[in-house]
Amino acid sequence: MSVKVYEGEELNGLIEKAKKELGDVEILYYEVEKRGFLPFLKKKWYRLFVLKKEEEKERDREAESSEIVKLEEEIGEIKRLLKELKENSPSVASPPPPVPVHLEERVVCTPEEFGEFTGDALELLSLLVKKGVEPEVAKAVVKEACGLDLESEKLDLNTATFREALLKGIEKHLKFTGEFKVEEGQKKAFVFLGPTGVGKTTNLFKIASKFVIEQELKVGVITTDTFKVGGVAQARTYASILNIPFFVATDQKKLKEIVESLKELDVILIDTVGRSHYDYWRLGEIKATLSGLEVPAEMLLLISCNYGTNEAMEVVNRYRSFFPISSIFFTKIDESSSPGILLNVPYTSGLPVSYISTGQRVPEDIKLLTPELITNYLLGE
Numbered sequence: 001m002s003v004k005v006y007e008g009e010e011l012n013g014l015i016e017k018a019k020k021e022l023g024d025v026e027i028l029y030y031e032v033e034k035r036g037f038l039p040f041l042k043k044k045w046y047r048l049f050v051l052k053k054e055e056e057k058e059r060d061r062e063a064e065s066s067e068i069v070k071l072e073e074e075i076g077e078i079k080r081l082l083k084e085l086k087e088n089s090p091s092v093a094s095p096p097p098p099v100p101v102h103l104e105e106r107v108v109c110t111p112e113e114f115g116e117f118t119g120d121a122l123e124l125l126s127l128l129v130k131k132g133v134e135p136e137v138a139k140a141v142v143k144e145a146c147g148l149d150l151e152s153e154k155l156d157l158n159t160a161t162f163r164e165a166l167l168k169g170i171e172k173h174l175k176f177t178g179e180f181k182v183e184e185g186q187k188k189a190f191v192f193l194g195p196t197g198v199g200k201t202t203n204l205f206k207i208a209s210k211f212v213i214e215q216e217l218k219v220g221v222i223t224t225d226t227f228k229v230g231g232v233a234q235a236r237t238y239a240s241i242l243n244i245p246f247f248v249a250t251d252q253k254k255l256k257e258i259v260e261s262l263k264e265l266d267v268i269l270i271d272t273v274g275r276s277h278y279d280y281w282r283l284g285e286i287k288a289t290l291s292g293l294e295v296p297a298e299m300l301l302l303i304s305c306n307y308g309t310n311e312a313m314e315v316v317n318r319y320r321s322f323f324p325i326s327s328i329f330f331t332k333i334d335e336s337s338s339p340g341i342l343l344n345v346p347y348t349s350g351l352p353v354s355y356i357s358t359g360q361r362v363p364e365d366i367k368l369l370t371p372e373l374i375t376n377y378l379l380g381e
């Protein structure tokens with residue numbers, strides 16, 4: 001393969017000459033310069049570089065074959081490495097495919113935890129743990145429905161169904177307030193307490209509506225929440241929809257005055273500002289305002305079912321150190337897949353339970369908590 005150079009004064013003539021001599025050619029490039037001594041007599045001088053077409057093909061073929069050689073060399077090297085690897089590695093069976101793990105199956109009763117139980121009791125315990133019930137709480141509840149199985153010398157259910165067993169255990173270990181009631185002539189207040197956003201305001205109006213519709217009582221609402229932007233407006237709107245008198249108390253003195261002026265009312269519902277249970281200073285402020293309340297009052301602590309049990313117990317313990325909590329009012333069960341909290345918190349705290357809110361609609365999304373209802377949630381019915 002070689003490049004031929006043609007020189008002359010006429011470019012076209014050079015190309016013709018190259019074609020004549022070499023046949024099919026590829027023009028690579030050309031140069032031009034001016035030759036002559038006198039500037040106005042200078043002539044163009046061309047230098048044409050051409051390549052014979054066959055030579056071009058040959059050049060491609062050469063490149064291709066050198067690529068093939070390179071590839072063959074690489075394949076040879078890979079084969080050699082594979083052979084080496086096979087000879088040097090110990091002969092082991094290939095590992096088994098991974099076993100899929102199902103989330104549900106991860107929660108199992110370990111013999112250490114539930115070693116004293118057998119049969120249906122063990123099955124019920126497993127189910128409760130899957131629903132978020134703490135093992136210790138589950139054991140205490142299930143034990144109430146157990147007798148000794150003579151063959152295995154372990155505890156097994158002595159009830160016909162899981163439902164019966166749970167009802168027995170829940171009735172024994174949990175306290176229920178039943179529907180809130182106010183005796184005739186007895187003025188009573190209900191204070192809605194709890195962390196931010198648990199549903200204090202909305203659920204206060206669900207209870208207000210129960211008093212008005214089911215017990216035909218005269219109800220008034222006081223909010224002490226002047227902190228939340230739009231808080232007063234939210235409460236005022238609900239109050240006007242339900243046609244309930246509504247007041248705002250900014251401090252202890254104001255609260256006392258309002259309550260004294262509401263002589264004709266049977267029930268006063270008090271909404272409070274949502275505060276983090278870690279904020280002792282703010283919880284102290286709520287306590288100071290409520291000290292202006294001089295009628296018998298029930299302190300309701302609202303707990304969202306979205307909380308984990310430890311978090312919920314933290315809320316209970318901190319609020320309890322400020323207020324004499326009379327019952328736990330669960331909220332947002334519709335947003336939770338772990339109803340175990342309904343057993344864990346009342347069992348551990350010893351506090352009675354009152355209601356549970358099941359959605360956002362006011363006033364319908366509320367239910368009275370009963371052993372049957374908790375059993376339904378736990379059994380997924």
Ligand SMILES: Nc1nc2c(ncn2[C@@H]2O[C@H](COP(=O)(O)OP(=O)(O)OP(=O)(O)O)[C@@H](O)[C@H]2O)c(=O)[nH]1
Nearest residue numbers: 196197198199200201202274331332357358359360
């Ligand atoms: N899904 C669901 N949402 C609820 C439930 N109860 C209340 N909510 C919603 O939770 C949000 C907060 O409710 P609020 O009643 O304003 O809560 P709060 O405790 O008064 O809030 P703060 O005053 O800010 O502390 C609202 O959007 C309610 O509609 C419930 O049971 N389920």
Ligand SMILES: [Mg+2]
Nearest residue numbers: 200201225231
């Ligand atoms: Mg509120």
